[in-house]
Amino acid sequence: MKGSIAIGVDLGGTNIKAALVSREDGLLRQETCETEAHLGPERVVDHIAGLVQKLARDVESSIVGIGIGAPGAIDLERTTVSSPPNFPGWERLHMGNALAPRLGRLAGHVIVENDANVAGLGSAHYGAGVPFDSFIMVTLGTGVGGAIIYRNRIFRGTTGAAGEIGHMTIDYEGPFARSGVAGAIEAYLGQRFLSRHARYRLMNRKDSRIHGMADYDLHGITPRMLYDAAVAGDEGAREILAWAGHKLGCVLGSAINLLDIRKIVVGGGLSAAGDYILDAARRTVHQFVTPALHEGIEIIRESRGNEVGMLGAAHLVFQTLDDQQQASSA
Amino acid sequence: MKGSIAIGVDLGGTNIKAALVSREDGLLRQETCETEAHLGPERVVDHIAGLVQKLARDVESSIVGIGIGAPGAIDLERTTVSSPPNFPGWERLHMGNALAPRLGRLAGHVIVENDANVAGLGSAHYGAGVPFDSFIMVTLGTGVGGAIIYRNRIFRGTTGAAGEIGHMTIDYEGPFARSGVAGAIEAYLGQRFLSRHARYRLMNRKDSRIHGMADYDLHGITPRMLYDAAVAGDEGAREILAWAGHKLGCVLGSAINLLDIRKIVVGGGLSAAGDYILDAARRTVHQFVTPALHEGIEIIRESRGNEVGMLGAAHLVFQTLDDQQQASSA
Numbered sequence: 001m002k003g004s005i006a007i008g009v010d011l012g013g014t015n016i017k018a019a020l021v022s023r024e025d026g027l028l029r030q031e032t033c034e035t036e037a038h039l040g041p042e043r044v045v046d047h048i049a050g051l052v053q054k055l056a057r058d059v060e061s062s063i064v065g066i067g068i069g070a071p072g073a074i075d076l077e078r079t080t081v082s083s084p085p086n087f088p089g090w091e092r093l094h095m096g097n098a099l100a101p102r103l104g105r106l107a108g109h110v111i112v113e114n115d116a117n118v119a120g121l122g123s124a125h126y127g128a129g130v131p132f133d134s135f136i137m138v139t140l141g142t143g144v145g146g147a148i149i150y151r152n153r154i155f156r157g158t159t160g161a162a163g164e165i166g167h168m169t170i171d172y173e174g175p176f177a178r179s180g181v182a183g184a185i186e187a188y189l190g191q192r193f194l195s196r197h198a199r200y201r202l203m204n205r206k207d208s209r210i211h212g213m214a215d216y217d218l219h220g221i222t223p224r225m226l227y228d229a230a231v232a233g234d235e236g237a238r239e240i241l242a243w244a245g246h247k248l249g250c251v252l253g254s255a256i257n258l259l260d261i262r263k264i265v266v267g268g269g270l271s272a273a274g275d276y277i278l279d280a281a282r283r284t285v286h287q288f289v290t291p292a293l294h295e296g297i298e299i300i301r302e303s304r305g306n307e308v309g310m311l312g313a314a315h316l317v318f319q320t321l322d323d324q325q326q327a328s329s330a
Numbered sequence: 331m332k333g334s335i336a337i338g339v340d341l342g343g344t345n346i347k348a349a350l351v352s353r354e355d356g357l358l359r360q361e362t363c364e365t366e367a368h369l370g371p372e373r374v375v376d377h378i379a380g381l382v383q384k385l386a387r388d389v390e391s392s393i394v395g396i397g398i399g400a401p402g403a404i405d406l407e408r409t410t411v412s413s414p415p416n417f418p419g420w421e422r423l424h425m426g427n428a429l430a431p432r433l434g435r436l437a438g439h440v441i442v443e444n445d446a447n448v449a450g451l452g453s454a455h456y457g458a459g460v461p462f463d464s465f466i467m468v469t470l471g472t473g474v475g476g477a478i479i480y481r482n483r484i485f486r487g488t489t490g491a492a493g494e495i496g497h498m499t500i501d502y503e504g505p506f507a508r509s510g511v512a513g514a515i516e517a518y519l520g521q522r523f524l525s526r527h528a529r530y531r532l533m534n535r536k537d538s539r540i541h542g543m544a545d546y547d548l549h550g551i552t553p554r555m556l557y558d559a560a561v562a563g564d565e566g567a568r569e570i571l572a573w574a575g576h577k578l579g580c581v582l583g584s585a586i587n588l589l590d591i592r593k594i595v596v597g598g599g600l601s602a603a604g605d606y607i608l609d610a611a612r613r614t615v616h617q618f619v620t621p622a623l624h625e626g627i628e629i630i631r632e633s634r635g636n637e638v639g640m641l642g643a644a645h646l647v648f649q650t651l652d653d654q655q656q657a658s659s660a
Contacts, residue, residue, distance in 0.1 A: 073622060133488070134487070134488050148588070156590070157590025157591055158463075158590050158592060161590040161622065161623055162589055162590035162591075163588065163590075164588065164590070164620055165587070165588060167587040167619065168584040168587050169500060169580060169583065169584055169618050170499060171500070171501050171513075172500045172501055172577075173501070179620040179621065180617065180621065181583070181587075181617065181618050181620065182617070183501075247502070253499065253511070254498040254584060257497040257511075258494065258495060258588060259487050259588070260487025260488050260489055260491040260492035260494070261487055261488055261492075287510065287511065287512070288499050288512070289511070290497040290509040290511065291509065291510065292403060293494065
């Protein structure tokens with residue numbers, strides 16, 4: 001449908017971001033607000049509706065649907081969001097039904113999808129993933145998220161939850177992650193775990209400039225601090241980021257063996273630490289892939305940052321409408 | 331096409347098995363011969379042609395194609411087999427072209443696929459996998475093979491090599507497998523590795539009846555010996571099989587997280603050791619899957635043994651013809 005526009009929403013724990021996306025011209029305009037998840041699901045839905053109304057002004061008739069990327073479990077029909085972590089009081093919510101009283105006709109076509117999956121789809125169609133038909137998206141943020149893009153579409157698995165690379169183990173007797181999985185990659189690269197690792201590792205490394213950046217006892221080391229220190233030449237920070245990248249390379253090797261998908265796009269906050277992590281991952285990954293699958297392995301950074309979430313959510317609307325059209329004309 | 335028949339071939343390192351498979355009635359008849367791989371690819375192709383001719387007698391006009399499951403790398407078009415391990419002198423062979431001078435019209439529709447993948451497809455349509463739309467097939471033999479069946483079809487990945495579960499690591503500092511991957515599951519469950527593990531483990535376990543079954547210094551312990559001893563109540567043998575099953579559970583957990591495919595079918599020679607391995611895998615697997623994906627996890631044994639390879643190879647012929655028909659009518 002030429003001239004059609006969708007709204008893509010990225011529902012995060014801290015902020016909600018929404019964008020007006022044109023099929024032909026990509027991102028047109030964006031709005032953002034605080035999530036206020038602690039005030040309950042109704043408030044969050046109010047906020048989403050508010051952003052949509054702002055964006056829809058003047059172009060309402062061209063809007064073909066609303067795509068929402070959300071944390072938590074999404075049903076196979078892409079209509080409900082269940083138990084998103086850090087959203088108290090939110091059990092299971094049918095987003096179209098919740099938005100309908102607030103948005104009327106605009107809520108006629110609402111589609112939800114896992115946040116890591118829409119980031120992958122956004123990257124595939126508007127970001128670093130554009131050159132690849134298939135790739136694995138890894139999101140390094142508070143946790144470690146993942147998505148599988150296969151032939152330009154989200155690979156969903158049996159219930160829609162595929163891509164949980166953060167829970168894959170690289171050491172069956174390793175440290176436990178929040179999921180209870182020993183040696184899960186999140187137990188190394190999740191923000192809390194990496195911060196703690198950095199803290200202990202730097203205890204007997206008094207020369208590191210992180211000592212001047214974090215609390216006196218090194219609580220609350222952020223990826224940003226590690227990155228800034230690494231850029232400034234700090235050996236301790238560089239070692240920590242390389243350590244993290246090594247672990248990332250191990251799990252990516254496992255995933256490549258299983259999927260025969262050899263392109264990796266890394267996004268999320270920690271990806272700001274960029275090549276300090278990714279170069280180590282690139283050095284490691286081949287050691288964890290059978291030689292027959294070495295050719296063409298590539299690990300790159302997402303170029304559009306967090307925008308890919310909103311863009312992918314909007315794109316999912318276009319893709320779904322295309323599928324419906326194709327099915328009805330067959 | 332009603333009444334149609336395909337020939338499925340399972341090209342193994344020791345034997346070639348071939349079957350006449352009816353679309354409606356399944357396996358009709360089978361033939362087998364030695365592979366004689368050491369005599370070179372031409373001899374192997376002769377053997378395949380010979381089996382096909384035997385099977386085709388009297389029903390030649392109903393045969394719609396030949397499917398071949400083979401070790402080694404298969405191209406994305408499913409026409410060539412490259413460098414199958416333990417087939418000296420075999421580089422890259424276009425199977426249809428190689429069979430044409432020997433089989434004439436019969437070689438008009440030859441399709442090749444990886445041996446683990448056809449086993450998976452055979453299981454999906456004729457074996458233990460029938461109840462599942464999607465499952466992971468693991469083949470425990472000389473090595474550890476794998477296939478992903480997604481919505482009743484082989485998930486192929488980018489180049490057709492997906493499913494290499496044997497090379498996935500469960501311990502990034504673990505023992506090296508033949509692929510050079512540290513902690514790859516094959517380094518625990520591959521026949522040579524398991525045999526060596528058993529040998530050393532039983533060194534100081536003089537009460538085990540394996541001492542009466544294997545060589546005096548415990549070389550050449552086979553899965554069959556372990557199974558027989560386990561059935562007879564041997565604690566040492568049971569411990570070894572449970573140890574192997576625990577490792578299997580770890581890697582299956584990783585695969586479930588990534589794919590959100592929760593049904594596992596285990597085939598191959600070592601699966602004869604059955605529940606001694608699989609019960610341990612069943613106990614372990616949940617510990618390596620994020621709780622959100624626990625529901626419905628199931629690990630079962632392939633019920634049709636090695637027949638699934640031939641059956642899957644034949645089914646691939648039917649599936650490919652259906653696809654071509656659908657594409658041409660669209």
